[in-house]
Amino acid sequence: MAAKKKVLTVFVGVGLLAATACTNSPSDTGEAAPRPAGLTTTTPAGTEAVDQVTWALPYGEPTTLDPAKVGDYSPQTVEANLCETLTRLNADYSLSPGLAKKVTWTDERTLVLDLRSDVKFWDGSPMKPQDVIYSLERQRDPKTQALYGSALALVTSIKATGPHQVTLRTKSYDRSLTKMLATSFGAVNQKAYTQKAGPAYGTAKGGLMCTGPYKLDSWKSGGGITLAANDTYWDAKLKPKAAGIDFKFITNSNTLTSALLSGEVDGTYELPPSSATALAKAENGAVHLGPSTQNVLLIPGSADSPAADRRLLDALSFAIDRDALIRNVFGGDAKPLKSLVPPFTWSGSEAADVFDAAYKKLPAAPKPDLKRAKELLAEADPVSRPLVAAIPAGDQRSLQALTFIQAAAKKIGLEIKIKQLQPIEMSSLFYDPSVRKSLDLIMTFGYVAAPDPGGYVAEMVNPRGIFNWTNYNNPEVTRLLAESRSSSDPVASAKAYAKAQAIFTPTVPAIYLATTLERTFMNERISGAPTSFAYMGMPWAAYLGGTAK
Secondary structure (H helix, E strand, O other): OOOEEEEEEEOOOOOOEEEEEEEEOOOOOOOOEEEOOOOOEEEOOEOOOOOOOEEEEEEEEOOOOOOOOOOOHHHHHOOOOOHHHHHEEOOOEEEEEEEEEEEEEOOOOOOEEEOOOOOEEEOOOEHHHHHHHHHHOOOHHHOOOOOHHHOOOOOEEEEEEEEEEEEEEEOOOOHHHHOOOHHHHOOOOOOOHHHHHHHHOOOOOOOOOOOEEEEEEEEOOOOOOEEOOOOOOOOOHHHOOOOOOEEEEEEOOHHHHHHHHHOOOOEEEEHHHHHHHHHHHOEEEEEEEEOOEEEEEEEEOOOOHHOOOOHHHHHHHHHHHHHHHHHOOOOEEEEEOOOOOOOHOOOOOOOOOHHHHHHHHHHOOOOHHHHHHHHHHHOOOOOOOOOOEEOOOOOOOHHHHHHHHHHHOOOOOOOOOEEEHHHHHHHHOOOOHHHHOOOOOEEEEEEEOOOHHHHHHHHHOOOOOOOOOOOOOOHHHHHHHHHHHHHOOOHHHHHHHHHHHHHHHOOOOEEEEEEEEEEEEEEEEEEOOOOHHHHHOOHHHHHHOOOOO
């Protein structure tokens, strides 16, 4: 039986900091696989009906499918096909209408959602404004334990203003709010069913009641999850061609490789590097590489740590050979990262050119320069002890990456001690300063969930940001991010963010390591699925169809 893999994920505004721990699973070799030709965001349409598609979840069984609580790979991979959002995230990270056919700011403090009139829940009942209001408002309730409640920070009221209309009143224009409607925050649940299920909503016992192209058919804890096509789905363009989707929890990379090669499993997202190498020349399918918003960072645990000194971090940064790190740990399927947010995040924006130009102007990710690294370390405050760096216990990818960095640090006279934390302790450190007190550095594998770079960054650099662990405080950065969020002009918003980015990138205590690419495998008998990281927020299975092969 495959060992259970746990994902410790923490919501960051419109993104996530995550630590992924897999117990008793084999280490990936890191050997670079033969690369597919170029990056793609989608695959050719599958036009044929298919009885069943079997899909792997390499991060194991979800803990919940409640849209308000999903915050890591497995639950979002499944839930995105079940509970639709008010606006849709597309494969290129652009947005389009969803359950709301129109989203309009009628003035700087009024956001109007015009709902589709032909949407029904799986039980046949129509979607009403009350369901939308309830789905949003329940995320304010501490009892819900919602991950996304902060998105309502500027919202003063949510009311029905017509038979198919909901109006949100806000303290000011809020660009982040409209972006969040395309994430799980904007998913609509049936009010009556959700209230009746109570805390069990989204579990194997409590189930779900949503409007998506697939409905939850069965969930056998420890076994698998099965989705059935929603035959009354409102969107004719996305009516499922696959009658059902079987999700299998396969966390062992060797087992996953064998299942994909044999055809027992049709496909998977987040394909491990070792599996990609073995499947590169598979005769029954293909590996696809797509752009991603995932980031790999090394962050100080507190303001009191010697690692909070940006000079020390810069010294360590110059000691790291990122090309070798990407080759040996990520199988070559990653790119050096120049700031907190990967460029794909804004690829679908109206102001993408502004974002791209600003990112291009940032200094390149450092190449290894031991002489410069030692000079910077000499300028930093003296370090009289080993730096303690935390990763989740059993996570081979994190261990490989941090061991690599540990060796680089040794070359400049900096000692790093690796501390592997158990899941509960690792999860707690993101919110509990007392847990971080003895930690100098924390390696995170995260991602930006919504096409809103400013919302992600704010939680890490604003004085009250929940993940601003070093008390970073630059009033100009705070002002510019607020200006970006409150600007109704996309170009003006992007320019404000760009100015903030130019300031925080070289000053915030963090080491930007890499942005990993999305790696997908699909059997040749199916096609159509998106291959970018946007799959996490879109009904990707509805795009699948048969190829007649």
